Amino acid sequence: MLLQRLIPSLLLRGGRLVKGVEFQSFRDAGRPETTARAHNAQGADEIIVLDIDASREKRPPDFEALRRVTAECFMPVTFGGGIRSRDDAARALDAGADKLTLTMTALENPGLIDTLAHYLGSQAVVLGVDVVRVDGRAMVYDHHRHEPALDRSVKGWIDEAIDRGAGEIRLMSADREGRRMGMDLDLIGKVAASCEVPVVAEGGAGTLEHLAEALHAGASGVAVGTMLVFSDNNLVKIKSFLKSRACAMRM
């Protein structure tokens, strides 16, 4: 049986690990490789590493920090932030990434999904979709314009990306990130039901029960950030809890 995944999500800024609230304010959270080593030791099923400024600053991702992180990881590493070309993808893989997640760079250039899927296979191409609710309606968020993208529906964009070759969806509730109010179960359920690739959900978890709810709603995995960086939660404890809630976890 395929197991569900618990995936720590690491945000990089200036080679350091940071943790933010709604992509607005960030606090320093130490050296990313130190945290990656701890996650590996605790049996993380995978890890996501995002260079959060690369896309907006229109610069290449921080491959050096990535390399330091992957040296500590004997589980898969998904890397994102500023991957714009086949060459960027090759460099990220050379730095130890296994999968690439495209969010803004795919919105700006959807053909990038096709290019990377042909080059690396669909299993290595993850579409990141940042979603906000506007008057209750789920919308794709455009981080460059700081507003929802009006020309794309969440479902339409996900369907298009899968047609182009995306092999996984990283579904982030951007307006819940760091707020610990619970995950957007309606969104997770609808997206998971309407597509036939794995969906990894993130954003809004404040309790372990919230993570269990997202897995029960249909997510193949849950990504956790805030919950790990500034709390006494650890992966072993979280997995034990999820297993007790009938989630299929690797112990």
Next chain:
Amino acid sequence: MTVGVVDYGAGNLRSVLNMFAYLGEDATILREPEDVLGADRLVLPGVGAAGEAMDRLRTRHLDEALDEAVLEKGRPLLGICLGMQLISERLFEFGERRGLGWIDGDVINIRHCTNDPHLRVPHMGWNQIEIMPTGEEFLSGIGNSQQYYFAHSFTLRPSDDNVVAARTSYGADLVAAVRKDTIFATQFHPEKSQVAGERMISAFLEWNP
């Protein structure tokens, strides 16, 4: 003993090199046919789309060097993920290609093997494997954690079941590992499967077929 990792320009070599470094093995990167012929043990890694990967092996004449090193000289080879698919006869990812042809069989989309129309493909994440007697040398002794990381949309369907060294279940029975002569290959990623994968790679390093 030299361990060489074949670089055909699309694999993520770093993950494999990290694992060998962790095990204290100084693996080298093989880019030229003569490098391939000089290594005592070979690793054919893989992230990539099959068609393009096979084209690159041919363009660089690495296919001929691999044939000579493995089939004629009998050097042990570990294939990983796409590396397992490339040793088959025919590949169907983004167009049909001829593979290295060491294992009789086709590599086809997982969707064409399952009766479940809603199966999520790629098969992505950690899955339990069932070990055949021929796989025990590599995969046993791990106790209750026989779980490995898979990330693939295509699957090898060998004509001869005797080459299957391990299976996994995902929408259908899928091949998780094959073994034939001096070849051992896995669909999962041992280099990304923490302790279970570390033990498997150690076993490959000690394997004397």
